[in-house]
Amino acid sequence: MKKHFDFLVIGSGIAGLTYAIKVAEKGKVCLVTKNTLAETTTSYAQGGIAAVTYEPDSFEKHIEDTIKAGAGLCNEEIVRMVVAEGPARIKELIEWGTNFDKNSDGNFDLAKEGGHTEHRILHHKDNTGYEIQRALTRKVKNHKNITCLENSFAVDIITQHHLGEVIKKTNTNIECYGAYILNLKTGKTDTVLAKITMVATGGTGNLYHTTTNPLIATGDGIAMVYRAKGKVENMEFVQFHPTSLYHPGYRPSFLITEALRGFGAILKTRQGIEFMEKYDSRASLAPRDIVARAIDNELKISGDEYVYLDCTHLDKEELINKFPNINKKCLSIGIDIRNDLIPVVPAAHYLCGGIETDENGLSYIKRLFAAGEVASTGLHGANRLASNSLVEGVVFADRAAKEAIRLFESGISISENVPEWNDDRTVYPEEMILITQNYKELQQIMSNYVGIVRSDLRLKRAFTRLEIIFRETEELYRKSKLSQQLCELRNLINVGYLVIKMAMERKESRGLHYSIDYPPKKNL
Ligand code: FAD
Numbered sequence: 064m065k066k067h068f069d070f071l072v073i074g075s076g077i078a079g080l081t082y083a084i085k086v087a088e089k090g091k092v093c094l095v096t097k098n099t100l101a102e103t104t105t106s107y108a109q110g111g112i113a114a115v116t117y118e119p120d121s122f123e124k125h126i127e128d129t130i131k132a133g134a135g136l137c138n139e140e141i142v143r144m145v146v147a148e149g150p151a152r153i154k155e156l157i158e159w160g161t162n163f164d165k166n167s168d169g170n171f172d173l174a175k176e177g178g179h180t181e182h183r184i185l186h187h188k189d190n191t192g193y194e195i196q197r198a199l200t201r202k203v204k205n206h207k208n209i210t211c212l213e214n215s216f217a218v219d220i221i222t223q224h225h226l227g228e229v230i231k232k233t234n235t236n237i238e239c240y241g242a243y244i245l246n247l248k249t250g251k252t253d254t255v256l257a258k259i260t261m262v263a264t265g266g267t268g269n270l271y272h273t274t275t276n277p278l279i280a281t282g283d284g285i286a287m288v289y290r291a292k293g294k295v296e297n298m299e300f301v302q303f304h305p306t307s308l309y310h311p312g313y314r315p316s317f318l319i320t321e322a323l324r325g326f327g328a329i330l331k332t333r334q335g336i337e338f339m340e341k342y343d344s345r346a347s348l349a350p351r352d353i354v355a356r357a358i359d360n361e362l363k364i365s366g367d368e369y370v371y372l373d374c375t376h377l378d379k380e381e382l383i384n385k386f387p388n389i390n391k392k393c394l395s396i397g398i399d400i401r402n403d404l405i406p407v408v409p410a411a412h413y414l415c416g417g418i419e420t421d422e423n424g425l426s427y428i429k430r431l432f433a434a435g436e437v438a439s440t441g442l443h444g445a446n447r448l449a450s451n452s453l454v455e456g457v458v459f460a461d462r463a464a465k466e467a468i469r470l471f472e473s474g475i476s477i478s479e480n481v482p483e484w485n486d487d488r489t490v491y492p493e494e495m496i497l498i499t500q501n502y503k504e505l506q507q508i509m510s511n512y513v514g515i516v517r518s519d520l521r522l523k524r525a526f527t528r529l530e531i532i533f534r535e536t537e538e539l540y541r542k543s544k545l546s547q548q549l550c551e552l553r554n555l556i557n558v559g560y561l562v563i564k565m566a567m568e569r570k571e572s573r574g575l576h577y578s579i580d581y582p583p584k585k586n587l
């Protein structure tokens with residue numbers, strides 16, 4: 064079935080919802096999400112959202128911290144813009160109903176995380192993302208111009224390719240007309256046509272076996288845009304969070320927020336020895352690439368499966384009050400954080416690269432915007448500063464909405480000749496194991512060969528092995544009716560390919576990309 068809208072938004076996290084609320088002031092919006100509106104990575108965010116609020120903090124300090132973490136690859140203009148516009152966007156989140164914690168004096172209770180030289184993280188206890196998602200979801204649900212389609216999976220964006228044109232990589236005039244959307248309840252694929260499309264599909268954590276990301280994070284937006292011959296960059300910069308709860312068999316891995324180290328928690332080996340000073344003078348609060356590599360190294364030396372995070376010396380009442388969610392989760396598996404050490408391991412957490420966009424979130428493909436974790440805006444460079452992701456999401460959603468409205472008001476028409484999805488000659492795969500086994504293999508390849516520490520040989524092995532599951536999966540895809548599992552596997556393979564390829568091309572160690580074949584230069 065064909066559906067017509069002014070704006071199509073794919074994704075219901077902080078970026079997609081913020082953008083949808085804004086463009087809905089001017090036209091009819093279709094918001095699609097493959098799960099429920101609330102099942103997003105945004106909902107899992109713990110530590111908070113970084114912005115300059117009070118002295119002694121300043122824009123210059125936040126800019127400097129962001130650029131320093133980014134290891135020479137941040138776009139300074141973009142950093143300045145996000146830092147300067149962040150406070151206004153946070154004010155808007157508050158006006159839309161988000162609550163951030165305050166002290167008894169009425170000021171925001173600001174937390175500190177790795178790489179920040181000041182306390183500047185606004186938060187809601189240790190479940191900031193859940194609170195933001197709650198407020199935005201309520202606003203979207205009440206908006207008369209927004210049609211929300213849950214359990215609706217975007218398969219591919221529609222371009223001239225679907226009108227029969229041959230599109231070359233060098234084509235500078237690719238246009239987006241909407242997307243094919245698989246209804247996961249009925250199995251039917253609709254053609255959703257829109258004058259302007261926003262891809263806000265989040266990250267790619269499920270490329271790896273151990274990840275803090277929820278199951279929805281399968282890189283769909285990046286894969287769709289790559290297949291449509293859009294531009295994707297910086298994929299080698301995969302951020303591993305140093306401290307996820309060691310709890311084998313449970314996915315996603317539960318995050319133990321960096322704000323806990325900001326509050327004074329200390330990393331120790333299983334023998335109870337502090338080790339971070341050996342690696343960085345900022346110890347447990349060094350930027351997370353350094354901490355994750357240090358833990359990885361300690362685990363390789365000791366052969367242990369985890370290190371400990373020690374909170375037992377901290378004020379017990381304040382600890383429980385500030386981190387109720389972590390306390391509850393740990394208690395549920397028999398760990399009392401006031402008295403016991405918390406076992407932690409690094410886990411894939413965030414992708415710094417993605418769909419290349421300009422300062423307004425516009426991608427290389429015309430009428431197609433990208434915002435949030437799916438986008439590569441120039442803010443993070445080779446390594447994201449903690450809590451800079453939520454703020455990037457709101458700033459770019461706002462800028463993209465303004466630019467999209469400008470384009471929309473300049474008058475855009477859509478071709479009526481876009482064909483419907485045709486799956487007449489395909490069948491449902493007979494064995495799910497063909498999909499699930501390749502999914503597991505992909506995660507093994509990425510975790511074993513393309514993790515925190517890389518080498519030319521490991522990357523070459525990853526590439527060779529990925530080629531096999533790529534060919535098998537493409538063949539299955541051609542013969543099969545669409546299913547969420549098969550599409551996600553195919554997308555993750557596309558994204559894995561991009562990570563490996565860009566990692567192979569980077570002949571140096573920089574930020575999150577660390578290769579034993581190219582020892583790091585100072586400050587990279
Ligand atoms: P998401 O919130 O991931 O939303 C993506 C949306 O796209 C979802 O609705 C999903 O269902 C939908 N989608 C995906 N593919 C498709 C498809 N094919 N079809 C239809 N819909 C699709 N950052 C911070 O700044 N501060 C923090 O404290 C912080 N804590 C974090 C804690 C955890 C545990 C994790 C995992 C991340 C954390 N981050 C934090 C990172 C941050 O939460 C994310 O980068 C950010 O929320 C991403 O928002 P988004 O809008 O881009 O995407």
Ligand code: SIN
Nearest residue numbers: 109110320321449450
């Ligand atoms: C955390 O709370 O440690 C995560 C913050 C982030 O990923 O920005």
